[in-house]
Amino acid sequence: MRILFIEDEAQLREQTKAALHQQNLTVDTAADGKEGLYLGLEYPYDVAVIDLGLPLIQGIDVIKQLRANDIAFPILILTARGLWQDKVEGLDAGADDYLVKPFHFEELSARIHALARRASGWSNPILSCGCITLNPSSQIVTNDDIKVELTAYEYRLLHFLMLHAGEVVSKTKLTDHIYEQDHDRDSNVIEVFVKRLRAKLDPYKQLSPIETLRGRGYRLNLSRQSESTLS
């Protein structure tokens, strides 16, 4: 999952970026509204986290311009003062949630995951498709209640496919969502990751959870489990 984080305070920005990395999230950062707006318009993010008090372009205007350009990814606003007027204005401009500074990383990542889930139609915090479950906060993946060990990129790939379970996801899209902006990309690597994922999730080749659609991409074929069917 790829996150855009726009925050002018360097230390907070780097710290948060590192913490989100720990959560296996792909993070692009911007130090001002102008750069942030450019990134938001240019790359397909899953969630954007935007501070309201930004240099060059105010956070609220970044949100307005993103929405005016039909950018639909969920936006979480950060506010220093937590004034309701600011929150309402931000949400009215097109943001989806708010967080008041200072915040705990757990809180921030929980909100980010919740927004991403909401945007892709999940209501349960734990993603579950067929017998495979993925817990975004603990980053634990299980297959029939047995823990599956994944590398960071395998995890990112599975997370994205599960968020969009049932949809066709192109290779480019996968690349876009699991790599940071300035990362060296090679779409062949995706094929390798998918191959390894298949092997780890379906060692006995009974499940075939990831379908390849020639020339179009991949699709996670296991049906989404809602909360009621889970318990």
Add this chain to the structure above:
Amino acid sequence: MAEVTDSIYRDKVKALSLSKRLLLAVSIILTIFLGFTAFSLNNAFKASYDVTQHKQLKNHIYMLLTAAEFTESGTINMPSSLAEPAFSTPNSGLYAQIVKENSTVWYSDSLLGRTLALPNIQRQQELFSTIESGSDKLLNLAYSVVWENSKGQQYDFTLHVSQDLKATQQANHEFRLNLWYWLGGTGLGLLLIQILILRLSLRPLSVVADDLQAIENGAENRLSQNYPKELNQLTHNINTLLDQEQSRKQRYKNALADLAHSLKTPLAVLQNELDTKRGNVLHYRETDKQLEQIIKSMDYQLQRAATEGRTTLQGPVAISQLINKIAASLDKVYENKQVQYQSELDITLTLSADEGDMYELFGNVLENAYKYCTNRVSVSIKTDEDHITFYIDNDGAGIPQAAQADILKRGKRMDTQTEGQGLGLAIASDIVDAYQGEIRLGKSQRGGACFIITLPKR
């Protein structure tokens, strides 16, 4: 005692409006002036009337002298009829007598049956006086003449001509009546004109008052510039004051925002640092707790400092729209819950308050409702003459009895409050207090909590 009544009187005079003061002064001056005019005109009329009367009586005397025929023996012969017919008509009001050595030698026909108390005069004299005949008053001119015959013998005659005063009194009365009509009319006219002038010249003052009212209602930000120059200094000063107040408020808000920003960013860094190192180390846990405490207290105190409260010249806030806007935002934040928000608010409802304060108040209370509801939140109002009461209602589990007493306590010690509850509601409670309102907890019909907020309209 006298001092007390004196001061009460002074207060009353002070409280009189400008137009009433001017009107009172003008009325007094007009009354004195017109009264004096009436008095002097009346006197002048009387004097000139007497002179005319005197002249007229003298003319009659001359006429009598012309008609009289003096004999050598000192007697007098008068013709049977005189040029003035009033002398021949009995009781006509005009009478004549000729007296020689205290006995009447001739009298006019009009005097038949009457006796007049005539004054005595010296030789060569003339006397204009008022005499009486029964109940009547008459003006009388006595005129003495000396007749010298050819032998040089001199005879003294006194001619009396009397005019009944009834006619004079009538004329006087008519004149006075006329005078009062005219002066009264003029006075009334002057007073009306004065009122018009007052209205016209005091009008800018009421315009200023209206403009101030408009500022108070939030329709205008400052006074317009088109006032007479006498008022310009005043309105200019008011405008300066308004601007200063505005910029003071802005500076204050900016300072608070800067303070919040400059404190919170390092705190956020600190907290994040702890987050990454915390683990299960007890030492870090305590630090984390203390840090949490600092942040909470800071949030609360900053919010308190930012509360405007009731001030004069506060514009009206479209409170229903504001509440619905907050609810729309919360709908977004709590999208997973699919909260059904029900608003029974009159969309035209306004409240005289600071907009930021109202955002904080209803933001905090509504967020509490959204947080703890199952899936229904409703807002309704009741208004009376001076107050608006808001009912913010949810269908959640409600607030436990034990927590109810503490939840709205202002300035409650932060370290004794339960997580999640309190800070927002404590802020809400503070704001309500700043507006001399009331916030209570009631039982919702749907089973959850119902916050009842009463705010004064003005």
